[in-house]
Amino acid sequence: MNTLYHYPLSPYSRKVRLCLAEKKIEVGLVEERYWEQSPEFLRRNPAAKVPVLKMNGRIMSESTAICEYLEDVQPxxxxxxxxxxxxxxxxxxxxxxxDKFYHEVTSKLTGERVYRKVMGRGYPDSANVKAGARAIKFHLDYMAHLLENRRWLAGNDMTLADFAGAAHLSCLDYTSDVDWNRHEVVKDWYAKIKSRPAFRSLLADEVPGFQPAAHYADLDF
Amino acid sequence: MNTLYHYPLSPYSRKVRLCLAEKKIEVGLVEERYWEQSPEFLRRNPAAKVPVLKMNGRIMSESTAICEYLEDVQPxxxxxxxxxxxxxxxxxxxxxxxDKFYHEVTSKLTGERVYRKVMGRGYPDSANVKAGARAIKFHLDYMAHLLENRRWLAGNDMTLADFAGAAHLSCLDYTSDVDWNRHEVVKDWYAKIKSRPAFRSLLADEVPGFQPAAHYADLDF
Known part of the structure; x- marks a missing residue:
């Protein structure tokens, strides 16, 4: 049995989960509080990050390297x-x-609102939250700029780039941090990807102590 | 003519420079103080990062995406x-x-010692420098662990992974932050890659106000 060590609101874990699900590779999900750096987890991945995929006896880390590997072995x-x-x-x-979106947006919103609390590091830093809320507007504008000329983010076919984007946005949507009314093309793109069977497991995620936004799992948001 | 917008002590620029030189793709180098975010540079790369490669009329950013592209078009x-x-x-x-090495080591040593000053952000944060100096030991140990079983970092052939590692270590070596005596296998690996013709341009780099370490360009260090 394949196993994915993940954390529900980790965008990197979500990207790999989407990739696995689209390719119909079955995995058992094991939630890993990776910041606690248990010796057992560090043995699996000295980088102490999620996701970590155990597949056919191999242990793999680095989400993009994993996705490219899955594409190589199961095209x-x-x-x-x-x-x-x-x-x-x-x-x-x-x-x-x-890199850019994570550091400017996800780490400042999901990171402050959810991770800081579950990691036991106190209350959200409001300057960071404000910076993240400002930055996401620029990023949504950039996505709209791309999607006005293409059906999907990287071109006319759905690719891992859409999974990367949707992985981050879905974490932010969990805490109501995405203004879907800003650009209809971005909302349409997210509606398309959100309705895929591969997305279902993400929409069922729950982090104790944090209720998802009312529309989070709603396909007609 | 191809052009690479780069910064001398940017490990991401150096990785691409090594890749271009090994593939014998000629480029003109243009130094870019990317943190000043000139409108002209932002037009080329809205992510405001180096390197940016202008090649055959295309403008490309994200160092790993560029290297994979070069491998695709010039195998x-x-x-x-x-x-x-x-x-x-x-x-x-x-x-x-x-990601990991950059945030734990390069940003804390090269970042504090050189970037902070050239960016006009004051003096190095000594807590960061200490943390970087501690972290590099763990990373050199990890590299030694890999190199005890392989000729190169990712296996028995030289790959882009060696360029990524050497790009970071060469920036750190510029400011004497690498203890080459810690592991002979790591020193041997670096000597091998440092003596390649592709490395010459990196060894000729100079950042005004920062003298490179005496052994920096010495192949017999």
């Missing part, structure tokens, strides 16, 4: 463009979300 | 393993260096 359905330019654009956007 | 010499397991390990290590 159906394809989640990457076939041409070099398309793959570049997909990888650029995964980098955009997992 | 000789190969800088990635052919098998899925090898590629996974290479990508895992690139993620390790560009």
């Amino acid at each position: 159906t359905p394809p989640l990457m463009p076939r041409d070099a330019e398309g793959r570049y654009e997909m990888r650029r956007l995964i980098g955009w979300f997992d | 000789t010499p190969p800088l990635m393993p052919r098998d899925a397991e090898g590629r996974y390990e290479m990508r895992r290590l690139i993620g390790w260096f560009d």
Whole structure:
């Protein structure tokens, strides 16, 4: 049996969960409070991050490396463009979300509102929350700019870049931090990806002490 | 003519410079003080990061996406393993260096000693410098652990993972922050990569106001 060590509101875990589900690779989910750095978990991943995938006896970390590996060993359905330019654009956007978007938005909103509390580090830093709330507007505008010319974020086919983006936005949506009325194209894109069977497990997540937004699991939000 | 907008002590720029040089793709280097966010630079890369590569009319950002693209369009010499397991390990290590190593070590040493001053943000934070100096020991130990079983970081062939690691370590070596006596295997690995023609341009870098360590450009260090 394959196992994914994850944390429900980890965007990196969610990206891998979406990838596994689209490729119909079954995994058991094990919630890992990775910041507690249990010796057993550190043995699996000295980087002390989630997700960690145990598959066919291999233990793998680094979410993007995992997704590219899954694409290599199970190419159906394809989640990457076939041409070099398309793959570049997909990888650029995964980098955009997992580095820039994470540091400017996810870490400042989900990080402050949820992680800080579950990690026992006190109350949200309001300056960070304000900075995150400001930054997400710029990012939603950028996504709209992309989606006005393409059906999906990296081109006309759904790719791992959409999973990276949706992974972050779904965490932010859990705490009502996404203004879906800002751009109809972004809302339409999220509605499309949210209605996929692969998304169901994410919509069922619950973090004790944090109720998801009323519309969080609603496909007609 | 191709152009790479870079900053000399940016490990991400250095990774791409090594990749371009190994593949013998000629580029003109333009130093970019990216933190000043000139409107012209932001137009090229809204993420406001270096490197940015202008090649055949395309403008590209995100260092790993660029390297993978170069591998796609110019596969000789190969800088990635052919098998899925090898590629996974290479990508895992690139993620390790560009995320974990960067945040724990490079940003705390090169970031505090050099960037803080050139960015006009005052004096190094000594707590950060101490934390970086502590963390690099763990990372050198981890690299030694890998290199005791392999010729190169990700396996028996040189790959982009070696460029990622050498890019960070060469920035740290500029300010004498690497204890090469800690592990002979790590020193041997660095000597091998440092003596490649592709490395020459990095060894010629100088940041005004910061003399490189005496041994920095010495192949017999």
